[in-house]
Amino acid sequence: MLGDFTLTLPTRVHFGPHALDALPEELSHYGKRVLLAYGGHSAKASGLYDRVIAALAEAGKEVFECPGITANPTFTKVLEEARLIRENDIDLVLAVGGGSVIDASKDASALAWQEGTYDELWARFYTHGEQVAPEDRVTPVGCILTIPATGSEMNRSGVTTNEKTHEKLEMVGDEVRTIPQFALLDPTLTLTLPRYQMVSGCYDILCHCMEQYFSGDDDNLSDYLAEGVMRAIIHAARVAVADPENYEARSNIMWCATWGLNGVIGIGKDQDWQLHDLGQSISAFTGAAHGMTLSALTMAYYRHVLPAGLHRFARFAANVWDIPRDGKTDEELAAAGLAELEAWMREIGCVMSISELGVTEDMIEDIAAVTPLEKSGYHAFTTEEFVEVLRESL
Numbered sequence: 322m323l324g325d326f327t328l329t330l331p332t333r334v335h336f337g338p339h340a341l342d343a344l345p346e347e348l349s350h351y352g353k354r355v356l357l358a359y360g361g362h363s364a365k366a367s368g369l370y371d372r373v374i375a376a377l378a379e380a381g382k383e384v385f386e387c388p389g390i391t392a393n394p395t396f397t398k399v400l401e402e403a404r405l406i407r408e409n410d411i412d413l414v415l416a417v418g419g420g421s422v423i424d425a426s427k428d429a430s431a432l433a434w435q436e437g438t439y440d441e442l443w444a445r446f447y448t449h450g451e452q453v454a455p456e457d458r459v460t461p462v463g464c465i466l467t468i469p470a471t472g473s474e475m476n477r478s479g480v481t482t483n484e485k486t487h488e489k490l491e492m493v494g495d496e497v498r499t500i501p502q503f504a505l506l507d508p509t510l511t512l513t514l515p516r517y518q519m520v521s522g523c524y525d526i527l528c529h530c531m532e533q534y535f536s537g538d539d540d541n542l543s544d545y546l547a548e549g550v551m552r553a554i555i556h557a558a559r560v561a562v563a564d565p566e567n568y569e570a571r572s573n574i575m576w577c578a579t580w581g582l583n584g585v586i587g588i589g590k591d592q593d594w595q596l597h598d599l600g601q602s603i604s605a606f607t608g609a610a611h612g613m614t615l616s617a618l619t620m621a622y623y624r625h626v627l628p629a630g631l632h633r634f635a636r637f638a639a640n641v642w643d644i645p646r647d648g649k650t651d652e653e654l655a656a657a658g659l660a661e662l663e664a665w666m667r668e669i670g671c672v673m674s675i676s677e678l679g680v681t682e683d684m685i686e687d688i689a690a691v692t693p694l695e696k697s698g699y700h701a702f703t704t705e706e707f708v709e710v711l712r713e714s715l
């Protein structure tokens with residue numbers, strides 16, 4: 322049952338093989354000084370960097386650069402980007418990359434105008450979840466997405482690693498100014514992705530849907546929408562793994578990523594996100610690809626949640642995996658759904674154990690200790706139970 326909600330989705334999305342044609346028009350809305358933020362080598366290797374530089378030159382922009390934003394960006398790097406924004410009085414941050422580059426840029430665009438040390442800013446905006454005040458300055462961000470996964474291109478969250486404490490937490494911006502003002506989504510840019518990253522992204526997309534879907538027991542449009550996105554990503558990932566050049570599949574993956582976490586399928590939902598909390602802690606300790614941390618934990622995690630969310634897991638089996646009831650009890654149907662999920666994960670090449678991501682037994686207590694505790698979803702985990710999930714996922 323839906324209660325009161327307000328939905329603002331201010332990002333202008335340009336989608337398709339010609340999405341970058343919209344860049345000049347988008348650039349015309351901002352001043353001369355543009356900070357181009359990107360990752361390691363992929364944007365240069367694909368030729369995207371040169372295309373963007375040419376478009377910026379054509380538009381008469383003065384270009385500053387923030388290269389080297391790694392996967393699972395550190396807070397040190399975010400503050401470096403923030404300093405570049407402030408010292409150069411940047412008019413627009415253009416983030417070219419995946420969730421890591423876009424997240425870092427969104428956080429930096431707000432933090433650039435806040436006073437405080439590393440520890441003070443971390444405590445305020447990540448540990449305590451403070452949001453920028455309406456009167457505080459925020460530098461606008463636009464993005465060109467190169468890996469479909471996080472939905473960062475159309476949401477206001479930015480996830481950052483505190484390399485001192487090994488916490489990996491989100492900063493939630495405001496829904497109008499720290500969300501990307503425009504997002505260019507060209508699925509052909511994803512063709513250069515290594516399979517591992519593509520699969521990691523596909524699993525992240527499915528997991529975002531599940532984190533929102535596995536909560537509540539009311540009748541809610543959001544759950545029907547989530548089922549549709551889940552069916553689409555399951556199918557498209559299969560096709561893209563078998564045929565990586567398949568544009569249809571790649572384009573569906575990209576649009577699924579945006580819909581998985583632009584807020585719409587979570588409307589009116591309590592939502593879970595504890596699986597993400599734990600997966601993010603693994604990345605903080607190991608640097609592992611985000612989606613693969615989620616896949617490696619999923620089966621053990623859902624075994625713990627299942628008893629409390631039995632009806633929803635049975636619905637998941639029927640509506641997402643098309644498993645007929647055929648006289649099955651809810652327990653049998655739910656178990657069959659999770660078995661299908663596991664088979665699909667293995668089929669597309671998800672990592673299924675945290676040892677493969679570099680987690681060893683002696684790290685488990687520390688990983689659990691930095692993972693925030695939330696009362697969300699069907700089952701609220703304790704730190705001790707996170708330890709169990711981690712051990713069961715080794």
Ligand code: NZQ
Nearest residue numbers: 360361362363392393419420421467470471473478513514
């Ligand atoms: O650094 P480069 O050389 O660009 O390589 C990147 C990176 O190593 C590579 N890559 C990206 N596009 C490519 C490409 N390689 C070849 N061809 C391309 N077209 O892929 C690697 C991973 O990139 P990254 O941006 O880290 O991936 P993703 O989009 O999965 O982002 C993960 C980050 O987003 C956070 C995660 O925690 C993690 O830090 N998340 C953000 C969320 C949000 N804003 O709402 C929610 C998510 O749940 C998630 O927590």
Ligand code: ZN
Nearest residue numbers: 471525529597
């Ligand atoms: Zn995620």
